[in-house]
Amino acid sequence: MDIELTAEQEAARGQFRDFVERRLMPYADEYDRQEEMPARLIGEVAELGYLGGLVPEQYGGAGMDSITWGLLCEEIGRGSASLLSLFTVQGMVIQSILKWGNEDQRQDWLPRLATGEIIGGFALTEPNVGSNASSVETSATLIDGHWRLHGQKRWISFGQVSNLFVVFAQSEGKSVALLVERDCPGFSTKPITGMLGFRSAMLADIFLDGCKVPQAHLLGRAGFGFSHVGGAALDQGRYSIAWGCLGLAQGALDASLAYSGQRRQFGKPLKEHQLIQELLADMITQIQAARMLCYRAASLKQRGEPSLIMETSIAKYFASRMAAKVSADAVQIHGANGCSDQYPVQRYLRDAKIMEIIEGSNQMQQIIIAKHGYQEHAVKQQRLAQPKDDGGEA
Ligand SMILES: Cc1cc2nc3c(=O)[nH]c(=O)nc-3n(C[C@H](O)[C@H](O)[C@H](O)COP(=O)(O)OP(=O)(O)OC[C@H]3O[C@@H](n4cnc5c(N)ncnc54)[C@H](O)[C@@H]3O)c2cc1C
Structure with missing residues (x-):
């Protein structure tokens, strides 16, 4: 699987990162304490064309491809899972209308969802x-x-x-x-x-x-309500959440790398203690593994492959579990400081728990994935049971 980004995707990621680091990360804990997302910030992401990123250009949106949208969700998730959830639901409403709306409904709502005049x-x-x-x-x-x-x-x-x-x-x-x-x-x-x-x-x-x-x-x-409209929307939602979990975990890892370099115990920085290195190595490996699953889902989505739905469930399931583990380890590395609201890792941990519940809980994903495994197995067994045509003459 080729996961090299195009020059445009690289450039877009640079812009998303810059926005998140300047406008979101410094304030995300404050918004969390206030239990509010400022209208000004929502206006900003709308004006940048990010919020309506999934609306095709013909309806006035940015028409982002699947990978670019994934990269956006990853960066927003690194800054704030709460803001990510705005992108998630906006994407779900857009997808519902795009996939199941008639042309009048598309013309009516999509341009306003693209500009953020409408929040879904x-x-x-x-x-x-x-x-x-x-x-x-x-x-x-x-x-x-x-x-x-x-x-x-x-x-x-x-x-x-x-x-x-x-x-x-x-x-x-x-x-x-x-x-x-x-x-x-x-x-x-x-x-x-x-x-x-x-x-x-x-x-x-x-x-x-x-x-x-x-x-x-x-x-x-x-x-068609739940089965068709809900199905399309939830699939889109899981896709956004999987990428957002990557960002959340990356944020927790970055904080842990910085902290373990500064904090000293037993006469040396935490990062020189091998048990801390073990935690960090596992965090890095798990994030990489989740990233591969997200890219796989992205590439299938881009090509419109039907297997995308199952691969997205797998990516969401793995990435949300990974984010919960990585953020819990980040708190561990920070010790008591990690439990304080002066450090972001406690927020990452609390938000990661939610990721395991929304857009179909992890138990629901397990049921779907296991059922798919049995179906695949049955198809393989059937194939094996069929008499072989050796193409030769008796
Ligand atoms: C922060 C947040 C934001 C949300 N935003 C939205 C939103 O925008 N729109 C919306 O519609 N909903 C939203 N939700 C709701 C979310 O989708 C539900 O919480 C989720 O679907 C799980 O439903 P439930 O909480 O009622 O749990 P329940 O369905 O009551 O399940 C409780 C527990 O039992 C498990 N369980 C249930 N059935 C089975 C089974 N058959 N086998 C094994 N285990 C099972 C579940 O996995 C879970 O662990 C949000 C929730 C949260 C926390």
Whole structure:
């Protein structure tokens, strides 16, 4: 697999890095403490064309290729997992509309998602429905040309500020995905604070109290909601998260390399203690391994290969576990300082835990990956059982 970046991709990565190091890393801990992402910063990433990076040029976006988007998510993840989650949900809403919207919907929403005039939200989870996401309880009833939505959505990233949500509901036993604007009658939100990680991701509960949505806001058709629209969006979400985990882990490693060079114990810097070197060696190796999986997913995505979905699940699963381990080791290397909010590694650790839960928890990924393994095995067995055609004459 060729993972050499093109000159354009290298240049783009340089710009993303510069932005993250100047505008994000110095302030990310403060945003975390304040449990808020400043509107000014969201405006900045929108203006740079980063937030709408996945919108094709024909709809006014940057039309980033899969690797460039991955590199962007990696760099943003290095700075702040909370901000990464904004990129993740924006990408999921864009993907839902691109893949399952009709041309009117694309023309209507994509240019505004590209500029950041619209901030997207992805509203699947409910108080009683998490991993078993196909069984949402929110109901949608079509009355006189409008959908009427009743239900509640929970843990919605950037739900405090998003102005367009992809909402999943049931309509007469069929799953539907609807585009719901913040100013629809019957729509309200309540901020959620006090989370372990993603503390500046401005989470909200969403209340749909007879919420009235035009009939034309249905994505795909009735019955396609979770399986098709949700599937495409979650696949995109996992892709962004996998790359973001790389960045998070790289940030934890960089902090640990710097700290272990400065901090002295037993008459020498920590980095000269072999047990610390062991931790660092494992961190470096694990990050490299995750990077290979992300590049593999990127290359399949770029070529539109169907195996992309499974490889993305594998990349997300591995990268989130890796980020949790690397960030925990980073705290270990920092000792008590690592437990203090004066150092970023505690934030990396808290955010990494969330990565193992969102976009399909790691248990869900394990189930999917193992099932795929059995299917592949069955196909191989079938092939072996078929009589061989030796092409020769008897
Ligand atoms: C910071 C944050 C941001 C989020 N943002 C969004 C958002 O923007 N939009 C949105 O819709 N949702 C969002 N979520 C919700 C997230 O998608 C869910 O938390 C996730 O899907 C898991 O659901 P749950 O928390 O209800 O856990 P549950 O489904 O209740 O699961 C609890 C535990 O049991 C395990 N489990 C469940 N079923 C099985 C099984 N069959 N076999 C083995 N183990 C199982 C799970 O892996 C988990 O460890 C967010 C969550 C967080 C924490």
